[in-house]
Amino acid sequence: xxxxxxDVYSALHNPRGMGIYAINFIKELAKYDxxxxxxxxxxxxxxxxxxxxxxxxxxxxxxxKGLFHYEQFILPKxxxxxxxxxxxxxxxxxxxxxxxxxxxxxxxxDIIFLKKEIPLPNNKKQLLGRIYYTLCAILNIPRADKxxxxxxxxxxxxxxxxxxxxxxxxLTPNGHEHFDISNATDFNILKGKYxxxxxxxxxxxxxxxSKNTEMLLKVFSKDNSNSLxxxxxxxxxxxxxxxxxxxxxxxxxxxxxxQADLVGIYKNAKAFIFPSIYEGFGIPLLEAxxxxxxxxxxxxxxxxxxxxxxxxxxxxxxxxSILDRINYIENNxxxxxxxxxxxxxxxxxxxxxxTANIICEVYNRNDS
Numbered sequence: 001x002x003x004x005x006x007d008v009y010s011a012l013h014n015p016r017g018m019g020i021y022a023i024n025f026i027k028e029l030a031k032y033d034x035x036x037x038x039x040x041x042x043x044x045x046x047x048x049x050x051x052x053x054x055x056x057x058x059x060x061x062x063x064x065k066g067l068f069h070y071e072q073f074i075l076p077k078x079x080x081x082x083x084x085x086x087x088x089x090x091x092x093x094x095x096x097x098x099x100x101x102x103x104x105x106x107x108x109x110d111i112i113f114l115k116k117e118i119p120l121p122n123n124k125k126q127l128l129g130r131i132y133y134t135l136c137a138i139l140n141i142p143r144a145d146k147x148x149x150x151x152x153x154x155x156x157x158x159x160x161x162x163x164x165x166x167x168x169x170x171l172t173p174n175g176h177e178h179f180d181i182s183n184a185t186d187f188n189i190l191k192g193k194y195x196x197x198x199x200x201x202x203x204x205x206x207x208x209x210s211k212n213t214e215m216l217l218k219v220f221s222k223d224n225s226n227s228l229x230x231x232x233x234x235x236x237x238x239x240x241x242x243x244x245x246x247x248x249x250x251x252x253x254x255x256x257x258x259q260a261d262l263v264g265i266y267k268n269a270k271a272f273i274f275p276s277i278y279e280g281f282g283i284p285l286l287e288a289x290x291x292x293x294x295x296x297x298x299x300x301x302x303x304x305x306x307x308x309x310x311x312x313x314x315x316x317x318x319x320x321s322i323l324d325r326i327n328y329i330e331n332n333x334x335x336x337x338x339x340x341x342x343x344x345x346x347x348x349x350x351x352x353x354x355t356a357n358i359i360c361e362v363y364n365r366n367d368s
Contacts, residue, residue, distance in 0.1 A: 003037045004363055005084040005102075008059075009070060010091035011050065012042045014234075017174075017283055018091040018109055021150070023050055024178050025090070028356035030057055036363060039082055043070045068132065071095055086363060090148070093136040104140065105362070107148040107172065108158055110280025111137055112210055118278055119209040126208065146362055148172040150281040153302035170362055175352030176286040185264035193261070194254045200227040201326065202269035202293070204262075204284045205276070207233060207241055212275040212298070212316050217245045219322050224250040226326060228273075229265060231257060266291035271329055271336070274298060275316045282306050286350055289343030294336045296325045310343040 006026065010019040026040070030052035038057045043064045051059050062078055064070030076095040079087050079102055087098060090107040098104055112118060113133040120127060141147065141162050147169050149155045155169050190196050201220075205211035213230070220228040227250040234256050236242045245251050254265070266272065272288035273296045285307050288295050297307050298316035312329060315321040329335055 001035050001037065002085040002363060003039065003083060005039045005041055005079050005082065005087045007071070007075060007087070007089045007091070007094070008040045008042045008051065009067060012044050012046070017281065018107075020178060020283065021107065021109070021174055022090045024175060024352040025172070025356045025359055026051065026057075028352045029360055030054055032357075033360050036360075039084060041075055041078060043074075067093075072097070088359075088363075092133055094140050094144075096136065096139050103145040104143060105146045105148070106140060106144045107150075108137070108141060108154065109150050110154050110278070111158055111161060112278045112280070113137070114161060115278060123207070144168065146170060148359065148362075150174055151302040151305055153305055154280045157301075170358060172355045172358050173350055174281050174283050174286065175350050175355055176283075176290055176347055177352050179263075179287050179290055180259065181263050181267075181290050183260045183263070184267055185260045187264060187268045190261060190264050190268070194229075194252065196229055196252055196254070196265070197227045197250075200229045200252070200269060201271055201273050201296075202229045202231070202265055203273045203275065204232040204287075205230075205274075207239060210276060210278040212277045214241055215316060215319065216273060216275045216322065217241060217251060219319050219326075220251055221245060221248050222319070223323060224248070226250065226270075226330070227252065229254060229269070231262065231265065262287075263291060266293045269293050271296050271326075273322075273326075274303065274311075275314075275322065276300065276303065277316050279303055285311070286347060289347050292340045292343070294329060294339040295343065296322075296329060308342070308346050310339055310346045312339070 011022040040051050040059045043062050046059050062074045064074045076098050080099045086103045088105040094106050113130045150173050205213040229252045231254045233239050242253050271294040275298050277300050295311035297303050297311035299313040312325050314325045
């Protein structure tokens with residue numbers, strides 16, 4: 001039996017990809033691991049009761065002033081005091097200084113922040129985050145005892161960048177069970193709520209340059225024969241993209257929305273378009289598959305690995321390539337049905353249950 005610490009900071013602060021990963025592998029882990037002792041560390045009260053309540057799982061709130069103070073000063077001291085055997089940091093960053101008796105397990109979803117070809121963000125907070133992620137990666141990845149990662153692409157990318165032995169790596173892909181499609185908002189309600197047109201394409205992305213959202217906005221702003229619904233951008237009124245493209249009649253931005261609304265938008269879209277130029281995994285691909293929504297996808301990084309034959313691919317740097325895929329699916333209902341069927345089959349490759357099993361097996365091989 002081991003005492004295992006897991007840093008759940010990412011799960012407590014508007015969880016997206018990395019937070020979703022942490023919440024769901026821990027949830028599944030608790031269903032069958034009754035032996036190891038787990039201490040889940042965070043910096044706020046678990047008000048939504050997202051973590052397990054069984055006797056071998058304890059949530060511990062640490063008093064800290066922001067991520068850097070929490071992760072680099074408070075967390076390592078608590079780990080030492082609690083005499084944990086393993087610290088698992090599941091969200092790309094981890095303490096630089098950690099007691100030498102504690103094994104360092106990290107989940108490195110990607111190393112996008114090291115890519116010179118990805119433009120620096122305009123947002124000051126995102127820029128500082130990129131610097132912090134870079135510092136943690138350079139200092140901690142080479143010293144990790146085990147590195148979990150979510151795709152073969154990310155694994156190869158990290159090995160190539162840091163020249164690390166592949167034996168350190170364990171593949172732990174994202175799952176889809178958290179995305180409940182049984183509760184979908186009625187489309188007539190969505191139309192009235194967000195002024196969504198009857199017929200539209202859908203994209204889910206942010207303002208980060210890697211998401212390549214503006215390239216897609218340019219395509220639809222120059223060709224108004226189809227409509228685009230855009231979700232995933234926080235604080236719309238402050239968004240540079242929103243203010244630049246909000247006056248185009250065929251482009252509709254929706255605010256940060258609850259899951260039932262998101263499911264309804266996926267289910268009624270002509271297709272989901274994912275234009276990213278860099279991803280470590282791409283959870284929205286699984287969401288689209290689960291909602292029986294055809295996928296038009298960037299051919300960059302890990303995306304062909306995740307979507308497989310359940311997508312039509314385009315060059316994310318070429319507007320004409322994107323437009324060509326849109327025009328192709330627009331006039332081909334057979335392809336839409338084929339993509340939906342292939343998406344249903346592709347989902348079988350991904351499961352939080354399977355991922356949690358893999359992680360638990362690695363914890364229990366701690367001596368090896």
